[in-house]
Amino acid sequence: MTQKIIVSGGAGYIGSHTAVALQNAGFEVVVFDNLSNSKSDSLDGVMRITGVRPLFEQIDCTDTNAMRDAFARHRDAVGVIHFAALKAVGESVEKPLMYYRNNLGGLINILDAMAEFNVNNIVFSSSATVYGVPEKLPATEETPLQPATSPYGSTKVMGENIIRDTVQAKPNMRAVLLRYFNPIGAHPSGEIGELPNGIPNNLMPYITQTAAGIREHLNVFGDDYDTPDGFCVRDYIDVNDLAAAHVAALRHMLGGAQGVNVFNLGTGRGTSVMELIRAFESATGVKVPYKIAPRRAGDVPAIWADATKAERVLGWRATTALTDTLASAWRWQQKVSEKN
Numbered sequence: 392m393t394q395k396i397i398v399s400g401g402a403g404y405i406g407s408h409t410a411v412a413l414q415n416a417g418f419e420v421v422v423f424d425n426l427s428n429s430k431s432d433s434l435d436g437v438m439r440i441t442g443v444r445p446l447f448e449q450i451d452c453t454d455t456n457a458m459r460d461a462f463a464r465h466r467d468a469v470g471v472i473h474f475a476a477l478k479a480v481g482e483s484v485e486k487p488l489m490y491y492r493n494n495l496g497g498l499i500n501i502l503d504a505m506a507e508f509n510v511n512n513i514v515f516s517s518s519a520t521v522y523g524v525p526e527k528l529p530a531t532e533e534t535p536l537q538p539a540t541s542p543y544g545s546t547k548v549m550g551e552n553i554i555r556d557t558v559q560a561k562p563n564m565r566a567v568l569l570r571y572f573n574p575i576g577a578h579p580s581g582e583i584g585e586l587p588n589g590i591p592n593n594l595m596p597y598i599t600q601t602a603a604g605i606r607e608h609l610n611v612f613g614d615d616y617d618t619p620d621g622f623c624v625r626d627y628i629d630v631n632d633l634a635a636a637h638v639a640a641l642r643h644m645l646g647g648a649q650g651v652n653v654f655n656l657g658t659g660r661g662t663s664v665m666e667l668i669r670a671f672e673s674a675t676g677v678k679v680p681y682k683i684a685p686r687r688a689g690d691v692p693a694i695w696a697d698a699t700k701a702e703r704v705l706g707w708r709a710t711t712a713l714t715d716t717l718a719s720a721w722r723w724q725q726k727v728s729e730k731n
């Protein structure tokens with residue numbers, strides 16, 4: 392029998408790619424999303440790729456009654472992947488309560504509804520931000536967590552703890568906490584991708600928008616870090632690889648894994664900002680005008696993942712070549728530019 396999965400935030404960037412991966416793996420998907428940072432067009436994109444449009448409930452996870460009603464309609468679900476969250480670090484500093492209310496209020500409602508309707512498996516979108524500035528690299532799942540440097544980061548640390556306490560209290564519940572490094576790229580079909588609101592905060596969409604001529608130049612934040620070339624280093628992971636890890640995580644729980652399991656999702660490779668710009672230029676043949684700008688407050692000089700636990704336990708690893716990921720990001724940008 393087909394197993395149904397509730398995907399909160401499933402109309403968004405990572406959620407829509409995960410909906411594709413789930414449907415291709417034979418799961419039925421129901422998306423819960425309030426479309427605060429996405430459009431339902433992404434679900435049409437999922438349909439063009441897989442032949443099936445996910446079921447869709449336009450609801451806000453912070454609305455307790457609406458969540459209970461939606462869970463009641465989908466009480467046959469076997470698991471939840473909880474993506475729904477606000478994610479702009481700078482905005483979270485300006486509007487902390489909005490972030491705590493949305494990201495933690497939504498999570499609490501989901502956990503309550505899961506208990507009420509006996510849906511016992513949850514995958515949670517966490518982030519490498521929980522490691523702060525790690526003492527040793529690469530970061531493993533055992534790397535000590537550090538106090539978050541933004542309310543957004545706090546919602547991830549707190550979200551992990553809320554889930555741990557809930558599973559502790561409810562032994563039939565299971566959770567996988569996935570700590571994403573830097574997701575980039577789009578589906579190779581060009582049907583779905585990242586749709587940043589306004590001026591992008593993140594490097595990848597800023598690069599593609601600059602290449603498309605929407606932005607005059609890219610500001611490279613800092614060239615004097617204590618890294619091999621002086622630029623910040625991150626672990627850029629293809630969003631389709633990331634999506635595949637969610638399917639592996641669900642199968643791990645549905646296969647009987649107990650308690651709370653934590654996995655880093657990265658490539659295991661560090662890439663500097665300048666290396667990413669150069670790799671983009673050679674993958675696409677398009678120049679990215681840039682200027683060196685001052686360091687951005689709060690940026691970690693370097694972080695990349697030890698992702699060997701996910702390979703060992705889930706049988707998952709990132710396989711997409713960076714060139715292909717960058718080409719997919721560019722294909723998506725061109726498509727978005729054409730439409731606007």
Ligand code: NAD
Nearest residue numbers: 400403404405424425426427428429451452475476516518
């Ligand atoms: P996104 O904004 O594209 O997707 C999030 C989706 O959740 C959106 O469709 C939005 O409309 C929805 N949403 C937000 N609040 C909601 C609410 N209260 N009720 C219902 N729907 C709601 O973001 P994304 O990049 O796909 O991120 C997905 C998850 O991964 C988030 O939890 C994010 O914090 C986490 N994450 C993202 C990154 C990244 O770089 N993209 C890195 C680490 C962790």
Ligand code: UDP
Nearest residue numbers: 592593594595597610611612623664687690
């Ligand atoms: N970055 C940059 N210019 C930009 C956006 C980002 O130089 O316009 C750098 C940023 O300083 C960091 C890296 O790109 O070193 C990744 O930043 P992003 O915001 O994409 O992800 P983060 O790792 O901060 O979550």
